[in-house]
Amino acid sequence: MKRSMFFLVSLIALTSLLLAACGPAATTVAPATVVPPPPPPTQAATGCSPAVGTAAIPFPTGGKTVTVAFSQEPDLLSGLFSSMSFAQWITQGILVGLATWDANNNFIPELAVEVPTALNGGVSADGLTITWHLKPCLYWSDGQPLTSADVKFTWQVEVDPGNAVYSRAGYDQITSVDTPDDNTVVLHFKSLYPGWQTLFTSGPNNQGSIQPMHLLQGKTNLEKEPFTHWPTISSGPFVITDWIAGDHLVMLPNPNYWKGHPKLDQILIKFVPDPETAKAALKTGDVDFVPDFAESDLADLPALEPAIHTRVDAGPEFEHYLFNMGVKGTGVGQSDYEGFCPFKNVDVRKAIILGIDRQTIVDTLLFGKTTVPASLWPNSYWYNTSLTPYPYDPEQAKTLLENAGYTVDTKTGYRHGMCNGVDTKLSFNFETTTKQLRKDMAVAVQGMLAKIGVEFKPIHTPSGTFFGNYASGADMATGNFDMAGYTTGFYPDPYTDGFLCSTVVSNQNQGGDNNYHICDPALDALFAAVNASADPATRKIAVDKVQQYMFDNALVIPIYARANVMSYTDRMILPPTSVISGMMGDMFDWDVK
Amino acid sequence: MWTYISRRLFQALFILLIITGVCFLLTHYSADPMSQYANKQGMTAADRAAIAHSLGLDQPLPVQYVKWLWFALHGNLGDSFFSRQPVLTLIQQRLPLTLILMVTSEIFIIIISLILGIVSAVKQYSAIDNIITSFSFIGYSMPIFFIAFGLMQIFAVQFKAWHLPYLPTGADIWNPKNIPALARHLVLPVSCLVIIQVAGYSRFLRSSILEVLGLDYVRTARAKGLSARTMLYKHALRNAALPFITIIGLDIPFLLGGALVTESIFAWPGMGRLFWEYAQRGDFPVVNGVLLLTGSAVVFFTIIVDVLYTFVDPRIRLS
Numbered sequence: 001m002k003r004s005m006f007f008l009v010s011l012i013a014l015t016s017l018l019l020a021a022c023g024p025a026a027t028t029v030a031p032a033t034v035v036p037p038p039p040p041p042t043q044a045a046t047g048c049s050p051a052v053g054t055a056a057i058p059f060p061t062g063g064k065t066v067t068v069a070f071s072q073e074p075d076l077l078s079g080l081f082s083s084m085s086f087a088q089w090i091t092q093g094i095l096v097g098l099a100t101w102d103a104n105n106n107f108i109p110e111l112a113v114e115v116p117t118a119l120n121g122g123v124s125a126d127g128l129t130i131t132w133h134l135k136p137c138l139y140w141s142d143g144q145p146l147t148s149a150d151v152k153f154t155w156q157v158e159v160d161p162g163n164a165v166y167s168r169a170g171y172d173q174i175t176s177v178d179t180p181d182d183n184t185v186v187l188h189f190k191s192l193y194p195g196w197q198t199l200f201t202s203g204p205n206n207q208g209s210i211q212p213m214h215l216l217q218g219k220t221n222l223e224k225e226p227f228t229h230w231p232t233i234s235s236g237p238f239v240i241t242d243w244i245a246g247d248h249l250v251m252l253p254n255p256n257y258w259k260g261h262p263k264l265d266q267i268l269i270k271f272v273p274d275p276e277t278a279k280a281a282l283k284t285g286d287v288d289f290v291p292d293f294a295e296s297d298l299a300d301l302p303a304l305e306p307a308i309h310t311r312v313d314a315g316p317e318f319e320h321y322l323f324n325m326g327v328k329g330t331g332v333g334q335s336d337y338e339g340f341c342p343f344k345n346v347d348v349r350k351a352i353i354l355g356i357d358r359q360t361i362v363d364t365l366l367f368g369k370t371t372v373p374a375s376l377w378p379n380s381y382w383y384n385t386s387l388t389p390y391p392y393d394p395e396q397a398k399t400l401l402e403n404a405g406y407t408v409d410t411k412t413g414y415r416h417g418m419c420n421g422v423d424t425k426l427s428f429n430f431e432t433t434t435k436q437l438r439k440d441m442a443v444a445v446q447g448m449l450a451k452i453g454v455e456f457k458p459i460h461t462p463s464g465t466f467f468g469n470y471a472s473g474a475d476m477a478t479g480n481f482d483m484a485g486y487t488t489g490f491y492p493d494p495y496t497d498g499f500l501c502s503t504v505v506s507n508q509n510q511g512g513d514n515n516y517h518i519c520d521p522a523l524d525a526l527f528a529a530v531n532a533s534a535d536p537a538t539r540k541i542a543v544d545k546v547q548q549y550m551f552d553n554a555l556v557i558p559i560y561a562r563a564n565v566m567s568y569t570d571r572m573i574l575p576p577t578s579v580i581s582g583m584m585g586d587m588f589d590w591d592v593k
Numbered sequence: 594m595w596t597y598i599s600r601r602l603f604q605a606l607f608i609l610l611i612i613t614g615v616c617f618l619l620t621h622y623s624a625d626p627m628s629q630y631a632n633k634q635g636m637t638a639a640d641r642a643a644i645a646h647s648l649g650l651d652q653p654l655p656v657q658y659v660k661w662l663w664f665a666l667h668g669n670l671g672d673s674f675f676s677r678q679p680v681l682t683l684i685q686q687r688l689p690l691t692l693i694l695m696v697t698s699e700i701f702i703i704i705i706s707l708i709l710g711i712v713s714a715v716k717q718y719s720a721i722d723n724i725i726t727s728f729s730f731i732g733y734s735m736p737i738f739f740i741a742f743g744l745m746q747i748f749a750v751q752f753k754a755w756h757l758p759y760l761p762t763g764a765d766i767w768n769p770k771n772i773p774a775l776a777r778h779l780v781l782p783v784s785c786l787v788i789i790q791v792a793g794y795s796r797f798l799r800s801s802i803l804e805v806l807g808l809d810y811v812r813t814a815r816a817k818g819l820s821a822r823t824m825l826y827k828h829a830l831r832n833a834a835l836p837f838i839t840i841i842g843l844d845i846p847f848l849l850g851g852a853l854v855t856e857s858i859f860a861w862p863g864m865g866r867l868f869w870e871y872a873q874r875g876d877f878p879v880v881n882g883v884l885l886l887t888g889s890a891v892v893f894f895t896i897i898v899d900v901l902y903t904f905v906d907p908r909i910r911l912s
Contacts, residue, residue, distance in 0.1 A: 164647035166633075168639070168640055169636065223647070224677045245686035246690075246867065248766075271862070273857045277762055277860055280746065283753070286763075468625035469625060472627070474628075497634075
């Protein structure tokens with residue numbers, strides 16, 4: 001017995017030693033191999049010199065640090081290659097762009113001196129040429145100059161087919177980039193690209209952070225480059241100096257950041273997957289800041305005051321329900337599946353909107369911390385503030401349905417009526433993900449719509465399947481659904497592709513973005529007007545018209561503006577945060593008491 | 594015996610082939626990695642197609658599997674779809690910390706289970722047996738997340754509130770220069786795993802010992818005048834331990850897979866979390882790499898346990 005137990009314990013110990021020996025000595029993520037850069041240009045040659053040394057400023061004894069908990073670990077710390085929010089938030093602190101958005105959603109310069117406008121000559125009269133001027137004396141954290149050549153190189157990275165970048169949209173519209181001097185970049189577009197502000201800038205879904213030419217030039221397949229996973233140098237306020245896989249990541253000040261030393265001496269990011277653990281860590285002070293709580297966590301976060309504060313910023317992304325308006329066919333703008341026939345009637349769509357008490361959903365399930373938007377792009381410059389959301393009015397909903405010919409079947413309690421010559425019951429499937437909040441909302445909506453005689457049948461699918469592509473046969477992508485619900489993201493420019501006839505998803509157009517299956521020439525024309533000018537003021541008028549049309553025709557049901565829920569300890573000073581740039585966008589100004 | 598081992602190893606290869614095929618199919622139909630790029634404004638169809646091409650997702654599934662298998666046979670488990678790092682690197686990063694957690698837990702589980710099982714069997718129906726039995730049932734019936742959050746609430750949150758020395762909630766675990774901090778981080782997750790496992794194992798061992806104590810040869814040993822101690826440790830425990838060794842032997846491969854719930858709650862950067870985080874995103878190479886590792890370990894350690902039987906029980910002959 002002794003022998004066998006000894007054998008067994010020895011076996012376990014040996015196995016662990018052997019397997020542990022297979023691993024690296026520590027679990028540090030491998031950083032990019034950095035070739036020692038040539039000495040930075042001297043002050044005499046350029047009139048500038050790096051501010052302090054070329055290494056990250058070490059964390060001083062007694063220095064100021066903030067510990068952040070992320071529920072997910074970033075994959076690639078490059079906005080050019082990663083679609084992950086957590087990756088983009090960190091990237092915004094280390095690899096910045098020419099401009100960004102401030103807490104008031106203003107487009108402000110970052111590496112540039114000013115944002116181009118027609119007035120300052122940055123935007124040409126025909127809108128085809130955009131000129132940026134970089135700030136003088138910009139340096140990477142390794143002491144190398146950051147110049148217009150890096151901006152041009154970033155464009156080359158974006159359009160190089162050898163690189164699997166996240167998005168080439170807009171970059172592929174640039175025909176050439178001129179760099180007449182180290183601080184001037186001239187972009188030449190082949191056609192008008194109204195969303196030029198999304199290029200080479202940092203915002204949601206548009207990580208145009210400038211890439212260091214001196215480290216990456218001559219390389220391709222950059223998505224596999226160690227630098228793309230862990231950038232070892234920085235153009236932003238912080239540099240990543242340590243990253244233990246799955247555990248934590250350390251950011252120290254970049255000595256060469258153009259604004260100077262940030263208010264903090266260190267940011268420590270811990271990867272804490274469970275929100276309950278994150279709350280416990282806030283209580284013990286193990287972490288100071290959790291930037292990504294879910295809206296459902298609002299149930300107990302306010303109870304943690306005054307030691308822990310919670311801020312809720314309603315953002316430009318919004319949860320919405322969409323009608324499948326598909327018309328079956330093989331032509332442009334047609335779908336593989338026919339949408340639910342009654343949805344073709346605007347009065348039916350309006351009745352469904354009027355039959356959903358969205359404010360009660362916000363008040364009960366979201367604790368009243370966000371708002372019901374009337375249209376697309378809430379809480380942004382592009383939102384049409386003249387619109388008021390449809391109210392909850394079940395009586396008017398019933399009247400609209402009666403007038404549309406849908407009467408209540410006294411046996412079932414649900415309405416039916418003739419649609420394209422067929423007796424049709426007002427009963428349809430609603431598809432969404434398995435997220436608990438969505439399940440709760442669907443149950444509430446089911447009860448509300450039953451009161452007006454509409455049968456709403458939720459189907460919940462894991463998000464990996466729900467958002468699958470056309471080839472995977474996912475219902476959303478193929479258009480095999482009646483109604484669906486999810487959050488629509490925000491691009492810091494009115495995104496038009498999702499509603500055009502040319503982008504309706506079908507077997508002939510499997511990569512299309514139009515999940516609404518709307519094909520309305522009038523809407524296409526309105527969106528064309530949005531893209532007819534590079535001037536934001538002119539475009540705003542066109543964008544307002546688009547929203548008015550979609551509102552009048554009840555094309556989508558905005559449920560609530562997604563809220564950024566962030567909690568932080570009383571010792572931390574968290575300045576106002578841009579809902580466009582993301583929760584981590586202002587880390588230069590983070591501080592502690 | 595060597596013939597037996599060779600045959601089992603050959604069978605193992607066949608079993609592993611089936612395991613990889615089934616896992617590959619299951620993971621492919623559980624989540625679409627391209628779903629990460631759905632509904633991303635600013636991405637065009639061409640962008641999505643380029644990414645799918647770079648990941649090899651535009652090829653037929655059988656081609657993807659054969660390619661993956663071919664590279665796996667050459668020791669290359671491929672690159673993660675999202676972090677673009679080699680899967681072996683990702684496993685190497687997480688495995689040591691998983692082993693630290695799981696092996697530490699397993700050692701405590703074996704020692705405490707043995708002590709409680711033996712005491713409970715020898716002192717059958719005594720007060721101490723009843724106490725051990727009661728706590729075993731409590732431990733066995735509680736979900737692990739309840740124990741985990743309960744321990745965290747008491748020993749981290751409340752101890753901090755009471756101004757007592759408190760244990761960390763998790764994360765920021767690995768610092769080679771600070772081993773005492775690692776030990777402090779181990780306390781709560783190890784306690785959690787031990788509470789759950791000991792409850793079942795000690796009951797199992799107790800039943801096994803009691804069964805052996807009632808057999809004829811034990812009565813004969815008593816009649817020969819052997820001391821209770823010799824009888825228990827030399828004769829009864831040796832036979833009672835056989836099924837216990839089987840369970841522990843089969844546990845060993847799962848040490849490599851980590852403990853998903855415990856690792857998630859205590860933010861322990863182990864294999865369980867690696868698997869789950871990447872599985873949620875449909876990162877097939879990572880998921881299949883981890884499954885291949887744990888599947889191989891299960892097959893390998895099953896053979897080891899079978900061989901181990903011959904050492905513990907000379908009556909067993911392998912052929």
